[in-house]
Amino acid sequence: MSNITWLGAHDPFPNPISCQDPDPSVPGLIAVSERIYPGQLARAYQLGIFPWYSDNQPVLWWSPNPRMVLKTANFKCHDSLKKTIRQFLQDSKKEIVVDGDFASVVRSCATASRKDQDGTWITHEIMDAYTQLHEQSHAHSIAVLEDGCLIGGLYCVAFGSMVFGESMFSRQTDASKIALAALCAWCHQHQVEMIDCQQETAHLSSLGAAPIARDEFLTHLQIALKQSNMEICWKFNKEILRHWL
Structure with missing residues (x-):
């Protein structure tokens, strides 16, 4: 090197x-x-x-290069996920909370077992650095709760109208997909065109993510940074999921 x-x-x-x-x-x-x-x-x-x-x-x-991205209009909400969303919306014990406990979501991502990576890249240093971004309103968590207990979620970074997905986890089937569906719906409604997924995985591909050339990504990023969406209030609940029904 x-x-x-x-x-x-x-x-x-x-x-x-x-x-x-x-x-x-x-x-x-x-x-x-x-x-x-x-x-x-x-x-x-x-x-x-x-x-x-x-x-x-x-x-x-x-x-x-290439860069894996999920264009929010292209999120694949398969019929099975739509069924899960309907059940989720009808279950009064289940909810989505944005930025309620950022540290818990990041820790859960760090300790989750997964096929495509071991999770060890989320070190204590990483947790501290992203927590600082969260305190500056540039990192956000989406928690999926049942009876107040964390069953899934994700965290992301946002600058301008660009959102960078970082990591997600599930303790129940499709809990991370629920979090991602909520994020994509919110982004789509606020003219956030794409979520950076960084690296290609089969799981992300199944949900509509696809690789684009690095130059295309960087050009989009420079435009998105100049847009004022960073002032958008990151507050929504599970009703955002109706976007996909």
């Missing part, structure tokens, strides 16, 4: 628009840092860069 930039606390990120894949042997890796420094995460997202690394590794900063 001799060509990869090591970042200090005040160093700017290489811009992936002009500095694509500085080391071709590690495509998508833009920079490395010893830790996540204050303010660094916010700067990264506004350049289309995100951290993804494991414990005992330096912080690895990525801007992959």
Whole structure:
């Protein structure tokens, strides 16, 4: 990784628009840092860069090509999910809460077992950094509750009219899909055209996500950052799910 930039606390990120894949042997890796420094995460997202690394590794900063995105109008609400949504809406014990307990949702994502990844990339450092973004109103959680207990959810990052999906988890069948359906409905209603999904998985593909070229993603990001949707109130409940029925 001799060509990869090591970042200090005040160093700017290489811009992936002009500095694509500085080391071709590690495509998508833009920079490395010893830790996540204050303010660094916010700067990264506004350049289309995100951290993804494991414990005992330096912080690895990525801007992959292609980029997996979910265009909110293309969310696939299959008949089976529509049935689940109807049952969810009729069940008075079940609810959706936005930004009610951000830390609990992130911890649940970190400890969830999953086929396509082991979850270890959500380190304590990651949790602290995204909690700071949450305190600045740039990170949000969508919790799916039953009898007040967390059964699923997701967290995401938002700048301008760009939303970046981070991680989701389920403790009951389709609970994470309920959270994602709610987020997509809210985004669609507020003219948020796409949710960044970062990396391709079969699960996301089944829900309508698809890869696009990095240049296309970065162009969209620059436009979305200039839009004023960051002032939109991130408050909604399970009634948002009626969008898909």
